[in-house]
Amino acid sequence: MEDTVQLSDLLQQVDSSQDELVSLLQNLVRIPSVNTGVMPTGNETPVCQFVAQTLARANIGSQIIESAPGRGNLIARLPGSNGSPRLMFMAHTDVVPVEDESQWQYPPFGGEVHNGRVYGRGAHDMKGMLAAEIMAMLILKRAGVPLAGDLILAACGDEEAGGTYGFGWLAATHPELIQADVAINEGGGAPIKTPKGLTYLLNIGEKGRYEVHIMVQGRAWHAALPWRADNPLYKVSTILKRIQDYRPQIDTSAPIFAHLHTLLDLPAPVTNENVDALADALATDRPGESAIVKACSRMTLTPTMIRGGVKSNSIAEQVTITCDVRTLPTQDTAYVYRELQHILDGLPDVSWELVCTATPSASPADHPFAEAVRRATAIAIGREDFGWLPGLTTGFTDARLVRPLGTVVYGFAPSHPDADPNLYGAHNKNESQDIASLITQTRMLVALAWQTLAR
Template sequence: KWQYPPFGGVLNKGRIYGRGASDCKGLLTSQLIAMRLLKENDIKLKEGLVLASGADEEHGGRYGFGWLAEHHPNLITAKYAINEGGGTALKAAGTSTYMLGVGEKGRLQVEISIRGTSAHASMPWQGENALFVLGQVVKRIQDYEAERDVSLEFFKYLSNLAIEDDPTVGNIDEIIAGFESENQHMATMLKAQSRMTVTPTIVHGGIKSNSIPESINLTCDVRTLPDQNQNYLEQELDKILEGIEGVDYKIDYMAVPNSSSYETSFIDILKNVTEKVVDRSGLQWVPAVCTGFTDSRFTRDLGVETYGFV
């Protein structure tokens, strides 16, 4: 719950509290300060530098970076780009390992339609209550065991997180279980990187309290790994809903899975600069796929090697 008015922008003990102060006005402020310092100190750059900021990233980015990518791609095209979606320092075995975002899971919205037959609630046997079918659907999703996948480049670097076992689809859950009690953040990250997720989020249905609902709509949030396309999702949804009559679904692709190469000269620059900033050498690094999505998918689609590290 809010301890300060969400739109207040309250300053207390050196911190600003309000909607978006952390995600992502803090980042934008630091970027603006960096640009100002470059200008004030008359630092000459070998390449061009563009600061681009879209206001609707949290709502899908279609009218910000999506519009720029479609109508003015030249304004946001470069060899490299840096964005949010990484830079977190994970604690493992007494040391810090930095996460460098090289990709993002896909984000899809699945609308599941459930059909029944309306009747008066005083004589429910005369209808088919779509809510009972909804219960079956939700239980199927709850019991769904997503296929385990350790193909991400992230899993090649688990030794940097003090994980000795080579991850496989057979042992990844055991590795995760080893972190559950002492490092929940690590366990959550490993789980998200190793499977697709299907999560019910919104239910719409019914028109009157004394009427059997004849239709229910269930909205699900789905996050896919880079090698899982829409055909794969359809196959998994068909398995989940198999045998339940009166159920259909449609899929809306909000964000396609995307990634950039981890082996570039820009990555070396990021590592070197970070070591200077934190005044430490020999830092450990792990390439990670962000479980959410950002505007990076638009620049990657333009051929820009884009990294999440702020």
Template structure:
């Protein structure tokens, strides 16, 4: 029997680090970086101050006034290419409703740090900063450079952040591996606890369906009206089953799931691997959230969001439209998906692409997954990692040559992730400490 993985030996005690970690997160939350307008310079300056105190080389790089990115580097021997700790400094705004504490208070109470960004993703930035400071303070010999890259503008498409860095300062942000948001949700399964690791993510295709028809006085009903045509198109969209594609990342995920759900679960997964259809995926007897990741990882999607038609109660509108939030499997192009949606909804309406982006974020690195698996097992006996395709986008999309993984394990069950972008967002201190321990451990395994 192989011996279970153990945590890496450390020249310091974790007991002293909790205070620093909580202090970092609380301070970061108090800097309001709601995007728009962003103002990530506040976070960049704060990190710059902290890194200077620790003697870590870094640069603050503004894409536009106030829209700052930070790149720090701990030099290693150069035997291997750099490892990046990646995070975004901006947060989504916080409306006044639903918060039991002010969203930018960074209050520490009930074993939690409260405020917008606690989970998405200033907690991981606080942990990444602590990792840099610990590596620097204890002068741990590194076989590769370790970078801390904190970006602007992720919540609005990464144009002034990750993409800008890649286009304008590529040599500063080149890395073999990166640890980013998008992973670390914990699930309890019959085969033991499991932590998600994002290994790929979907691209996007925002589109609009427009229907046109005769207008006139609303006292005379018109079966051919734009509104009815749009409604029919939406019903056709709902009934439409796009083609399923089994990417390598999905195969890897299903192989782990089959181990975690022996018996009926494994048999259902076996059938799905032979014949990957949407209906089969929907019927998988696994945790509903994990099932959703399987389903969204099999095909492109198009979700209706913003409906518009009419301006007066007694006028039949001549035009009605709906915006679709489309998500594309890695490698799939927006144009192909728009054409498919057009065929699905029929030619009574017109489908146009508003904005699209192919996702190049995806890789197959069994070696990296093995290291992350050893890391979580060292901190929670019997735990494993579960690779998955994130249906949403992160900064990973801007780094096509880097193996980016979503990795920041949270010891609480995945339920807490419901608070992302929601009122009363907060992080449990025990989760932060667990995440920081795992992050440091994984960095030591890869870089020392």
């Protein structure tokens, strides 16, 4: 029987498993693994238990390892005869909190299906992809596809708070469990329309993130006698002006820029000199792409919070400005430090600290695995006429915690070509996942595993 299984049979099985796939996602959404970032939180173990039971019914073994009580991480494996290459399906099981449930059209933990979509917190980020990964594994196992390499499913917690209890913890304490040659994760796959038609973004890397806390010292006094005080709020304006006037160095070395001029039908390749003119030209009709062009070509330094003062009739002793910093994979901590030193140079009564919350990372854009993902996508959507853009994500994912283990990780959960990415609502109200894209993702994952691992 084994020798007669064809990829087309497996894809057929994906299509006929739609009800099971949808039900998987509904069940995942109904387990409220909300991560506030403050312990105790997350409670991802029940998600792991549900996944483990689902896999066990198909005789797929898995283990759940808790990094702290309730904070489970699940690792499942379809062993191959050679044990290599190893392909890992990555997912995070936690979700961000729901701010105001009354604003939601459907209950955020109901997993209700309306208009071809599954609604609920985490439906898109990223229990949808997790459901597709589980379904792909089930289909490969049920069909008895003989594998040469291992297929690993790693569904971990705590991504929304930085992965300390999830992939970060596993990488530090049990790296052998998530050791893989290549891995696929969230963070890419939205279809974008370019002059070349349908184009998919493969996320090969992500920007780093820092927080800068700028402390401005003053002297407190009763607000009725302001001459006796040294009001730190006045000094804040100078600092904010310097930050606003900061012109970051332009760097178009990211692989995305090598592809843009072909995809966008530009007269010339993108360079450090013309990238801003390009972004400005795109701003009206394609604000999303314009912002990505800018974000992938420089570090950003953005004030996000200001804190100071305790009472309206008291002049503050100190004011703290917090900034969000996003760096390119080519920029290290020393670089950020130098830039800040330059911006804040010579200002009296100012001290600052730099906190790294995520290091930047990238996998090579030209690794054969990128072509394998592209090929699997072509098979999944049944067409070859699409563009392919290796991009950087401006946020960060668990990929940065796995890349240092030597794994090539791409962020790619392809949406159906007709899906509207504006409807996903990740981290927002009315989050939802369209069922057509769930099928597309499962087809892609099955095709990817087949190409990478099948004997």
